[in-house]
Amino acid sequence: MTERPMPPPNPLTTGFWDAARRRELVIQQCECGRYRHYPQLRCPECLSATWTWARVSGRGTIYTYTVTHRPFHPAWADKAPYAVATVELEEGVRMVTDLPPEDTADVRIGLPVEVFFDDQGPITLPRFRLVR
Amino acid sequence: MSRARKCAIAGIGNTAYTRGTDKSTLELHLEASLAALADAGLTPADVDGVLPSAPAGRSADEFILNLGLKNVSFAPSAHMGGASLLSSMQSACLAVETGVASCVLVPAGRRGYSGERISTGHGVVENVQATVREFEQPYGNMGAAQWFAQAAMRHMHQYGTTSEQFGHIAVSCRANANLNPQALMHGKPMTLADHQASRMITSPFRLLDCSLESDGAGALVITSAERARSLGKGQALIAGIGESHANVPTSVTQKPDVTIVESLQVAAARAFAMSGTTVADADTVLIHEGFTWYVIAALEAIGVVKPGEGGPFVADGNIRLDGPLPVNPHGGALSEGHVSGINHVIEGVRQLRRTVEPARQVRDCANVVAVNEGNFFEGTVLVLEKGE
Numbered sequence: 001m002t003e004r005p006m007p008p009p010n011p012l013t014t015g016f017w018d019a020a021r022r023r024e025l026v027i028q029q030c031e032c033g034r035y036r037h038y039p040q041l042r043c044p045e046c047l048s049a050t051w052t053w054a055r056v057s058g059r060g061t062i063y064t065y066t067v068t069h070r071p072f073h074p075a076w077a078d079k080a081p082y083a084v085a086t087v088e089l090e091e092g093v094r095m096v097t098d099l100p101p102e103d104t105a106d107v108r109i110g111l112p113v114e115v116f117f118d119d120q121g122p123i124t125l126p127r128f129r130l131v132r
Numbered sequence: 133m134s135r136a137r138k139c140a141i142a143g144i145g146n147t148a149y150t151r152g153t154d155k156s157t158l159e160l161h162l163e164a165s166l167a168a169l170a171d172a173g174l175t176p177a178d179v180d181g182v183l184p185s186a187p188a189g190r191s192a193d194e195f196i197l198n199l200g201l202k203n204v205s206f207a208p209s210a211h212m213g214g215a216s217l218l219s220s221m222q223s224a225c226l227a228v229e230t231g232v233a234s235c236v237l238v239p240a241g242r243r244g245y246s247g248e249r250i251s252t253g254h255g256v257v258e259n260v261q262a263t264v265r266e267f268e269q270p271y272g273n274m275g276a277a278q279w280f281a282q283a284a285m286r287h288m289h290q291y292g293t294t295s296e297q298f299g300h301i302a303v304s305c306r307a308n309a310n311l312n313p314q315a316l317m318h319g320k321p322m323t324l325a326d327h328q329a330s331r332m333i334t335s336p337f338r339l340l341d342c343s344l345e346s347d348g349a350g351a352l353v354i355t356s357a358e359r360a361r362s363l364g365k366g367q368a369l370i371a372g373i374g375e376s377h378a379n380v381p382t383s384v385t386q387k388p389d390v391t392i393v394e395s396l397q398v399a400a401a402r403a404f405a406m407s408g409t410t411v412a413d414a415d416t417v418l419i420h421e422g423f424t425w426y427v428i429a430a431l432e433a434i435g436v437v438k439p440g441e442g443g444p445f446v447a448d449g450n451i452r453l454d455g456p457l458p459v460n461p462h463g464g465a466l467s468e469g470h471v472s473g474i475n476h477v478i479e480g481v482r483q484l485r486r487t488v489e490p491a492r493q494v495r496d497c498a499n500v501v502a503v504n505e506g507n508f509f510e511g512t513v514l515v516l517e518k519g520e
Contacts, residue, residue, distance in 0.1 A: 005269045038263045066281035068334040072274035084273045086385040096268040109289045
């Protein structure tokens with residue numbers, strides 16, 4: 001089984017992955033209060049470079065998804081079909097996840113999801129599953 | 133001072149479009165470049181600008197060395213993925229209009245089948261993809277088919293767009309390709325039932341919703357309109373051109389409304405502001421379409437129809453060759469070949485020159501709108517007009 005493609009985190013993003021290792025989902029929050037994802041140096045609204053990693057709820061809904069039958073990477077060769085979803089968190093930002101196999105047939109836009117943590121070697125992936 | 137109609141496409145050239153080639157991507161670009169120069173009645177000695185295609189991994193030195201270019205004053209590359217071609221054309225026009233260069237070569241295309249094949253992870257990777265590599269690919273959101281599929285899925289959810297409506301686009305492009313001997317899918321008819329029966333790639337996209345992975349290149353020669361006329365090649369005037377960079381440029385999934393290609397709305401407005409024409413003046417629209425859904429998205433973004441109306445519009449036959457607004461009379465990336473959008477521009481020039489096969493000549497074609505999309509919804513739009 002081929003491992004998932006995992007580039008090394010960079011100084012700006014490492015806090016996200018460190019938190020995931022601790023079973024926490026964090027998102028960049030600007031001093032102006034806005035959340036932003038994916039990580040950037042400055043807030044595009046107020047231009048502040050001061051921010052913190054804020055722990056978020058881990059709850060959201062399916063904004064959109066696709067069920068992939070033809071794997072585009074060997075890591076998913078024995079997992080197809082699998083669902084990739086774009087999740088909108090309660091805090092307003094979006095994240096991408098693959099859903100667990102039991103959710104492939106049931107995924108629909110608008111359904112509620114919750115975070116779970118999946119250890120993949122040295123990295124822990126925050127992923128989402130349907131709330132049942 | 134208006135920039136409209138100051139420049140023209142004086143030369144066009146392309147290689148054969150194939151699935152399999154022994155040639156390198158550079159060899160394809162050189163072959164197409166020489167063909168385009170010959171078409172214009174020019175030689176490499178005339179070229180003082182060359183705009184290498186970043187999505188094909190090309191650089192100016194290769195063209196200077198292999199074509200013996202001795203007088204290059206201008207050689208920027210655009211980094212807009214599939215929208216790079218029209219972005220480079222805009223740069224070419226700016227250079228010609230300001231006197232920085234007078235004869236600009238714009239090659240594009242790739243070995244999308246034999247070399248830089250996207251579905252196998254061998255596409256040319258630019259820095260703009262770094263965010264997706266870290267935050268989406270570890271979750272199996274690997275490539276363009278899945279990114280666009282999620283946009284299409286949301287479009288279906290919001291507007292009731294259907295897979296059958298996507299199928300009408302595929303069938304229309306295939307019918308056009310069957311009138312075009314250089315199309316990869318010439319001689320291979322397709323029905324709506326064929327589309328619906330084709331295997332699912334990544335929902336809602338079936339195999340026949342996806343553009344072809346093909347090998348080939350094309351090239352354009354941009355000069356002043358005056359010079360093009362003196363060469364006897366003044367038929368394709370650049371009336372308007374516009375570029376717009378997406379506000380959220382590093383992922384499709386982060387678009388405020390993923391069903392709308394906002395940058396294309398803006399690019400179209402810029403192109404039409406320059407040309408002084410509107411989308412209603414278009415006799416044909418050439419959309420560089422990675423996937424069927426993108427034709428709907430583009431028609432909505434450039435204002436042919438309102439958001440959400442694209443599906444019924446294509447299903448009603450409006451974009452067919454015999455309809456009121458033919459789209460991709462050459463067959464497009466879906467059925468002629470995926471040549472980084474340059475085959476669409478070349479088709480526009482041929483339509484204006486009246487040099488396409490008579491069966492697919494758009495009647496009285498005098499205004500052509502070409503649309504590029506690249507990276508994560510970057511947009512560029514070109515308006516060509518019939519000149520002398």
